Amino acid sequence: MLVAKLIDTTLCIGCKACEVACQEWNDQEYTLGTFNGSYQTMPDLAPNFWNLIKFNEVQRNGAEAWLMSKYQCMHCADAGCLAACPAPGAITQLANGTVDFVHENCIGCGYCITGCPFDVPKLSPASKKVYKCSLCSDRTAVGLEPACIKTCPTNCLTFGERDEMIRVAEIRTRELKADGFKDAGIYNPAGVGGTNVIYVLNDAKQPEQYGLPKDPIIPWTVQLWKGPLKALGAMVFMGSILGAFFHYVVFGPQQEEAADEVE
């Protein structure tokens, strides 16, 4: 059974409770930022920050609009990160559709970053591994909803069986159309085979206004790589790692500056 997270942006008030819940549940360290000219916590997702509310100030029909939308891994049906990943078992797709990173298998190559049309995975310079939202797979495994869903005060976020979420989104879209938002619709892009994070937008013709790519597709390089090249590529890649290993065995570790260590 596929599950999905439904984000009804028309009910989001940008309170950021989901940001904190995500960090609390996933034991992420907090970082103090510098002013970025916006209400947004930080400009982009980070290795220790998997859930970002984007604040988009736009003009619509000559009036102000301030669109808030939650941004995180979309858990694509056809996941570009998974297609791109050369490390066996580093990225898995669970039966419920969750795309999960298994960090002990991650080699930090960053190919998944290239593969993601949503620019979601982030490489940690410290651990040399890549991080993103896990859809709280440790919670969903025991029947709990993801932490962000649990904390949302306005019911902007809901979680459940994917078909049911689509149905709710369709009802909501009809309501919005009746309220005068003629372009209201669902964001569930076909270019990645649909996503397990779906949005209700009151203007689905302009997803860019919410900070969402209009027609996301997996980059052609990755699509190519996903096919016959992948097996070959994996061999080449593993070969280079083996090469590096033998280099290490023969020549020993590279000497680094002490100052770099401190930093």
Added chain:
Amino acid sequence: MTNGWTDVANADVVLVMGGNPAENHPVGFRFVMEAKRLRKAKIVCVDPRFTRTAAVSDCYVPIRSGTDIAFLGGVIHYALETGKYQRKYVEQHTNASFLIAEGFGFTDGHFSGWEGKKYDKATWQYELDGNGHAKTDPKLEHPRSVFQLMKKHYSRYTPEMVAEICGCTKEEFVRAAEMITVAAAENKSGTVLYALGWTHHSFAVQLIHAAAMVQLLMGNIGMPGGGVNAQRGHANIQGSTDMGAWNMLPGYLKIPRANLKTLDEYLKANTPKALAAKSLNYWGNTPKFMKSLLKAYYGKNATAANGFGYDWLPKIEETGDHSWGAFFDDMFHGKVEGLISFGMNPVANGPNTKKMLTALSKLKWLIVAENFETETAAFWQAKKLAGKDYPKALDAASIQTEVFLLPAANFAEKDGAFVNSSRWLQWKEAATDPPGEAWRDQEIISRLFLELRRLYQKDGGANPAPLLNMSWDYALPHKPLLSEVAREVNGVDLGTGKQLNGFGELKDDGSTACGNWVYSGCWTEAGNQMSRRGQVDPTGLGLYPQWAWSWPSNRRILYNRASTDESGKPWDATRAPLKWDGDRWKGDVPDYKGDAPPETLPAFIMLPEGVARLFAPDLVEGPFPEHYEPAESPVLNSLHKNASANPMLKTYSTEPEAFGTAKDFPFVAITYRLTEHFHYWTKHTSSSSQLQSNFFVEVPAELAAAKGISNGDMVRVSSARGSLDGPALVTKRLRTLLVQGQKTYHVGLPIHWGFVGKVTGPLINNLTPSAYDPNSSTPEYKGFLVNLEKI
């Protein structure tokens, strides 16, 4: 709140004005979104800034800060002109029909009785008949009826005038007024949500009065989905208000003044007489409340013979003022020796920081009980840490004040009740013990009390009686349990020793004790009612009568008797919190005598006239709200240039330099909270500090372009009090307003930073003026003048 958060879901129209609940009450805001989603309610947001609340509203109107009375006066005018008000409700449940004394009037910005500095209110009174009851004209036609006077007063508030004063367009105003007055229909309800955007003005109480008038005209008071709803800004600020202030004893009993020398004199002066024939006049029970309170304070020592210990209560001089502004002014003048500050950070949250700091530096001693070192505890370092432009007298070396920082438990380390905006007393358990040497507040207070009493017993001293006679009957006197205190607050029958079921059982003969009459019923013989978590909803209106306990009497909607007409027929059968079944009122706890048939009493039992006040003679600057400009304003009042600001504005003469004019300070400044932080507190925690680490100044895009300011550029904001620097957040969400035809700009200042904490930044109160509302003594933190420069 007259109603409550869960009730907001019953509204058809939500007017959000003077508040920003999406940001500051996100959890309560779920009920606004529920109304929007499920009832198709319209949200009208009126605010100088396009906020996160505006972002989800159906109608946004920008107005200049401090012009809310003009806007609401415009709504009153619009409703009366177009007939969009609930006529029957107004006739039956308000004082619209009451006649006012001869000579009442309003000219040139002043009501009748203006004496140059204050008002003689003789003409603001009802015309009484031989029984001391107000005369009425049920047809509302008499020229001296409240209705006709109101109509005349607001005839000046045309849509054109609203636009000229507020700076929105006439069309924007009319669109909002149309939406708001939809609630005039008997089967429609509208709610008003407000917060400090209304209370932080020098005419704040009148502003809320104006909102109450709109709600009465719409027939929204007492209705589910209606009411005038203050969103409280701290978890327990409602409880703090209920339990008293400098001028209030618990339960809104007035604190004694020195001229009222005996209990009898006090009761005579403070117990109102009925002003209408059938009025229940519930405050007529004041002697029961007061005597029971004195019994709670002084126990066996309080007897009928000694006026129940009335002598031992502290008294305020007849016209004395010890509100925030007044006592800091006294402190500034060296008239105060010491200050104990619990859960309060005056350096950060008082107006005119320089004055706050200087005042504290004149103290001999300062005790701060806190869980962090606050700006107040560290005030002696302010110059070093924050203030290049603070005076030399604030050098740490020059300050002689001895500061004690007592580590105190925080909210999660204490049990007890939080009283939320809905007036619900919700009991909570302590999550953990306080760390290290920290004590809970009640232990700090008790040990201080016991030691002071010991010293008085041992050494004597001036006026020891209040301490020596105080009842302190707890199992561990130095460490009372909050459950013991709560039982005492609920009240007890001293004869049987049983907990009271409610304030209806209070006596005026000293046989009952009660620490706060409005809380009576919270801890009965059936146990702690505040810890209840029942989720049944018999009315289907989201009243949840078994969830916690709501004051008074577990009533969820105040004035609910007004949800029906005089005969007891609900205005809206689908939304009836009360129904008369022939013997009793069923549904919510009635705001009425439970077994009194509909037509025996008027609906507003707490008021001596028995009906709600459109005309309110007890406020200091007039019985009708009138638009006055803030203490500092870019323009003179469009309605009356010679009485531009509030004639009764409260200021202190210690700071002759403290007010500026538009010539030097052309922009209107507003201060506000962000969703990311709580007051000056969460800058000590990592999670909130991450969400918004930096202070910033919001600058309208058009003004920024004119000044060559780009997003992120450093700017300096200055007022007649001081200045501060920060990066600019340039935004179109702060619109250019046309006030009296002139372009007017706001400068936005979020409040949360200071000179201690994980993240630091300037204190915005460096800029704010010491101008106060004359009724509530709340400072004018919004709508003052500043200049803005790129640096």
